[in-house]
Amino acid sequence: xxxxxxxxxxxxxxxxxxxxxxxxxxxxxxxxxxxxxxxxxxxxxxxxxxxxxxxxxxxxxxxxxxxxxxxxxxxxxxxxxxxxxxxxxxxxxxxxxxxxxxxxxxxxxxxxxxxxxxxxxxxxxxxxxxxxxxxxxxxxxxxxxxxxxxxxxxxxxxxxxxxxxxxxxxxxxxxxxxxxxxxxxxxxxxxxxxxxxxxxxxxxxxxxxxxxxxxxxxxxxxxxxxxxxxxxxxxxxxxxxxxxxxxxxxxxxxxxxxxxxxxxxxxxxxxxxxxxxxxxxxxxxxxxxxxxxxxxxxxxxxxxxxxxxxxxxxxxxxxxxxxxxxxxxxxxxxxxxxxxxxxxxxxxxxxxxxxxxxxxxxxxxxxxxxxxxxxxxxxxxxxxxxxxxxxxxxxxxxxxxxxxx
Numbered sequence: 001x002x003x004x005x006x007x008x009x010x011x012x013x014x015x016x017x018x019x020x021x022x023x024x025x026x027x028x029x030x031x032x033x034x035x036x037x038x039x040x041x042x043x044x045x046x047x048x049x050x051x052x053x054x055x056x057x058x059x060x061x062x063x064x065x066x067x068x069x070x071x072x073x074x075x076x077x078x079x080x081x082x083x084x085x086x087x088x089x090x091x092x093x094x095x096x097x098x099x100x101x102x103x104x105x106x107x108x109x110x111x112x113x114x115x116x117x118x119x120x121x122x123x124x125x126x127x128x129x130x131x132x133x134x135x136x137x138x139x140x141x142x143x144x145x146x147x148x149x150x151x152x153x154x155x156x157x158x159x160x161x162x163x164x165x166x167x168x169x170x171x172x173x174x175x176x177x178x179x180x181x182x183x184x185x186x187x188x189x190x191x192x193x194x195x196x197x198x199x200x201x202x203x204x205x206x207x208x209x210x211x212x213x214x215x216x217x218x219x220x221x222x223x224x225x226x227x228x229x230x231x232x233x234x235x236x237x238x239x240x241x242x243x244x245x246x247x248x249x250x251x252x253x254x255x256x257x258x259x260x261x262x263x264x265x266x267x268x269x270x271x272x273x274x275x276x277x278x279x280x281x282x283x284x285x286x287x288x289x290x291x292x293x294x295x296x297x298x299x300x301x302x303x304x305x306x307x308x309x310x311x312x313x314x315x316x317x318x319x320x321x322x323x324x325x326x327x328x329x330x331x332x333x334x335x336x337x338x339x340x341x342x343x344x345x346x347x348x349x350x351x352x353x354x355x356x357x358x359x360x361x362x363x364x365x366x367x368x369x370x371x372x373x374x375x376x377x378x379x380x381x382x383x384x385x386x387x388x389x390x391x392x393x394x395x396x397x398x399x400x401x402x403x404x405x
Contacts, residue, residue, distance in 0.1 A: 045070040064089045192230035246274045249283040253290045269307030289318040297322025319383035358391025
């Protein structure tokens with residue numbers, strides 16, 4: 001049984017230790033010889049229980065029978081109270097097959113009834129009737145325990161089957177998702193890559209002839225244009241797959257900055273619904289900006305703000321007091337209008353914002369007076385880098401709807 005394999009050691013030692021309570025009652029034995037006999041029988045009982053607990057099949061059944069016989073001997077020679085440890089073989093039988101359990105309970109019930117009958121007829125245990133209430137309680141407890149163990153076994157088996165089914169479903173789901181991604185990428189890239197291959201072959205042939213350089217240049221330009229279109233399609237496809245959630249990224253930013261020991265202020269305006277392409281872009285830009293702050297800025301303070309103005313434009317501002325862009329080696333920003341090119345992360349942010357009709361303004365401490373929003377100018381500390389992203393909320397929703405359609 002899988003349950004005993006997982007918890008065998010702890011449960012085994014727990015029940016084996018309980019035999020010590022039965023050994024304590026040997027001090028009430030009528031003679032020392034019977035006390036020694038009882039101790040020997042309890043030791044043999046513990047051995048049978050140990051082997052039967054970890055055995056399987058027929059071996060377990062015969063070890064259980066040995067436990068039952070020892071209990072009968074203890075009840076006959078010492079005290080009928082030793083019928084109380086019948087829950088040891090009963091618990092083991094409850095984990096066995098139905099056939100073994102029926103045979104085991106039949107032998108247990110028949111043998112115990114015969115022994116109790118002999119004890120009632122003779123004066124060997126004249127006070128046997130005193131144990132009647134205890135015996136009734138023991139029988140009820142044993143039957144209840146057997147029922148609960150059987151139910152627990154069925155529940156454990158059902159849980160194991162459910163876990164295997166869930167694992168199988170997860171594997172199938174992952175396989176289906178991989179197949180879907182493969183088909184989608186084939187549909188997205190197959191045509192463009194085929195066209196690029198053909199045009200590359202045509203350009204190579206034209207160049208090999210040594211003439212028609214104008215046609216070869218046109219083919220190369222077509223290859224470049226097709227490659228850019230393919231890259232744009234892949235980016236759009238990946239962006240649709242990821243679908244970042246702004247609220248999740250906002251919470252992740254708080255966790256990351258706190259873990260980096262950066263004192264950050266978060267100003268989240270009255271934004272009712274953070275859905276649509278604009279907020280997905282804002283989430284990706286927020287992730288990139290916060291990552292740059294933690295990795296490259298050596299900042300001690302930061303400020304993050306999001307709000308929607310009266311004209312329906314979403315404003316995302318990120319500021320920190322660390323090193324400037326030039327010292328971070330991730331960009332070479334020298335103007336707030338973003339005329340100079342930045343690093344790959346800045347370029348990616350700028351491209352995403354432009355795709356939803358927005359703009360990204362960057363300010364570096366070497367650019368002179370700050371032209372960022374008034375909220376940043378009112379900070380008690382001087383920012384060294386400010387990222388200000390503005391995008392129309394409604395246009396982003398329209399773009400998201402168009403992608404869905």
